[in-house]
Structure formats: C-alpha cells, structure tokens
Amino acid sequence: MSHYSVWSVLREGLRGQTGWERAWRDPEPKPEYDVVIIGGGGHGLATAYYLAKNHGITNVAVVEKGWLGGGNTGRNTTIVRSNYSQPSSTQFYEHSLKLWENLSHDLNYNVMFSQRGQLGLFHNPAGRDAAAKRANTMMACGIEASLLSRDEVMNMVPHLDYSENARFPILGAMLQKRAGTARHDAVAWGFARGADNYGVDILQQTEVTGILREGGMVTGVETTKGTIRAKKVGVAVAGSTGHVMRMAGIDRLPIESHKLQAFVSEPLKPLLDCVIGYGAPGAHFYISQSDKGGMVFGGDLDFYNSYAQRGNLPIVQDVAECAMAILPCLGRVKLLRHWAGIMDMSMDGTHIMTKTPVDKLYLNAGWCYGGFKATPASGWHFADLIANDRPDNLTAAFSLDRFERGLTIDEKGMGPTPKLH
C-alpha cells in the first residue's frame, strides 16, 4: 500500500494521477478466519484495525452486506465530543476523543477531524443545573469543560436568537473546546485501508444470513458468498442488531431499531464555526457547518420503529422549527437533502459492548444517537474484548447483564424508555 504524503500528492499531480493504488483489496472469502466481524461500518472496521494493530490478530474478515460506511457511519451529522453525564460514558468517550486527536496520523488518512468546539445551550435554571452537573462530572474525570454565560455565548455566536421573547431564551451554554466534527466516510475508508494493510479481508456485498453454532459455541457464519468458519465472531451492525442476533438464537435484547434523520442545506459562506446543540422540552437540535459550507443538522428520532432508511415530512417540519427557534437567519436557506439511518436505541440510552450467552460471540451495539464519535474507542475496546475474551476496565460497565442486575447507565436520567431519550 502506498504511503500518503505531500510528496505522493505532488508526484501524482505531476504524472496525471495515474499512479494511485486501490485503497483496499477486494478479496474472495477464505474458508476460515480467526475472527469474523459482521458489519462494515466504522465500528466493525475499527475493530478489525485494532485487532491487527494492537493484538497481532490479522486473520480477520469484515463482512458487509452493502458498501463500506453505507449504514449509519455514512449518514450521521459527524459530531465528536466526550461531554457525557455518566462517569463511565464520559471516560469512554474521552478515550475516543484522544484517539481522534491522532487518528489521521495513525491511519495515514485525513479524517478531517476539526476541533472547533461544541456549545450545549441551556434555556432555563433546570437546564443550567444539568449542564453544571455534567461539567462537574467531566472535570472530576479529568476532562476540561466550562460553563458560559449568556453574554459569553453571544460573543462567540452573535447570530443566535437572543431576544427576550425567543421560543427558547438562551441563558448560557456548556462548552467543550476539544469537541468538533470529522468527515464520516473518510473514517470508514481510513480504517478499511488501515485494516487491509495488516492483511484483514474486507468482504463487501456479502450478507450474513446465518450464525453457525456447535454446543453453545459460535463456529462461523453463513453468507451470500458461502459458509465462513470462524473461531470468534463479533457483531457490529447497529440498527440490524436484533435481526442478526436472532440468527444466533438470541431473540430478546434491550434494543429497539429507530429511524434518525439528518439534513444538509445548500452551501453558505462561513456562518458557524462551532457545533451547537440544545435540548429543551419539545425540542432537540444540533447543527454545524461542513467544510463545503452546507449546514448539517438533525433532531429527534422518528417516534415509531422502522427499518426504512429514508426521511419523512413530519420530522422535516419538526427539525426546521427547532432550527428556526435558535438560528432564525436560516429561514431563507434551501434544504438540499435529508436522509435517515437505522439506529440502535438501547433501553438506557447507552451502548452495549459485551460477551453474549453464546460462547465466542461478541456484541457491539446500542449506540443510539452517539456512536460516530465513539468509533475509534469502540474499535479499540471491542478488539480488546474479542482478543482477550474479557472486558477491560473501561468496558466492563457496558455489559448486557447490566439490565438484569439493575445497573443501567441512564445517560439522560429518563429511565429505560427509548422514546423519552
């Protein structure tokens, strides 16, 4: 694999871009692997990369039914942050943020990580208390966070709606300066190229249709390209988790599949140089401006379960209202596209990274709204779980049995009800 550098860009510029190699191979499946990962999204690809890089396990296949990153990885609003309210979550996401900070160098692939800062607005005293609690939790975990007054927010982003009679009056915000955005498909491609470089087989257009077991232990997968034996199998299929785990005989999981939509406007001149989010009764909204100038934004999930990866008009209206409530200057901007991903909403709003009742079958799921930012750490720790057959310190809390033991990680303090998250 050729190394990307300023010299290779110059060299290819001079010889008409004729010397670039494929970023990853397109191999036929082998009959057997040490590890098969189901799902070629960011999490599956990162897991394969770290299995090879951190643990020297290179006889690995990533099996993807479509194209790489065609699931939620290529459909999200690309926000990366580590400002979660539960210590176990914020520490996990902080490890991810640290990996993001060096990811382009590590992968030798520009994932366009831009630490432009994220403001979480609050609109009432209860919101301020919640933000202060969250910031304190973060600081107790050694993560920098600050609370900004209304005037400080106004200095930073002057064109929000600060009027007295605004639908959601702005009282202040919590700022995480190291938060930002990244280019979503570049993350999938970068991990794919990195894993391929270690010898991992990436099998696109290969759907897993069955999971093979013998005596309570997983032994491989059935795919549309034939049977593949495996000593270990990891599942990272986001919204298809219930469907795939049923193939292994596990038919009840604390996860629901929901649609989540995202939107992009026509390109604008620079308007917003940070990420902004807010949640208030009846509203949930987050927005940033892409490097191409489009305003990229989203809101709440659709309030019904679905496997349809497409948008609908009620959510367009809802999210447009949320946008106008905070950034009225968007009123005349044209919406270019909107789309949906099938996300895996867990019952406590927190992810699941766990061994399963089937020996040597491992599950990585339940990322809800927030799995893109987790991609590097998810791959790092899931690879560790698969390689060592036990969770490490940062992942032990995210086991499946936390729901049986009453140790849920209730990120938003709203109980195990997905429709309230």
Ligand SMILES: Cc1cc2nc3c(=O)[nH]c(=O)nc-3n(C[C@H](O)[C@H](O)[C@H](O)COP(=O)(O)OP(=O)(O)OC[C@H]3O[C@@H](n4cnc5c(N)ncnc54)[C@H](O)[C@@H]3O)c2cc1C
């Ligand atoms: C609209 C939207 C906005 C979002 N915004 C953000 C955000 O701003 N920040 C953030 O951190 N997170 C965000 N998320 C969440 C984030 O995108 C996901 O949590 C994350 O990308 C999940 O990655 P993944 O690799 O687990 O899943 P995916 O990328 O969905 O990959 C799973 C893959 O499994 C494949 N698969 C499924 N079944 C099979 C099978 N039987 N055989 C083989 N392959 C199979 C699918 O084709 C898919 O490619 C958002 C999600 C959506 C939908």
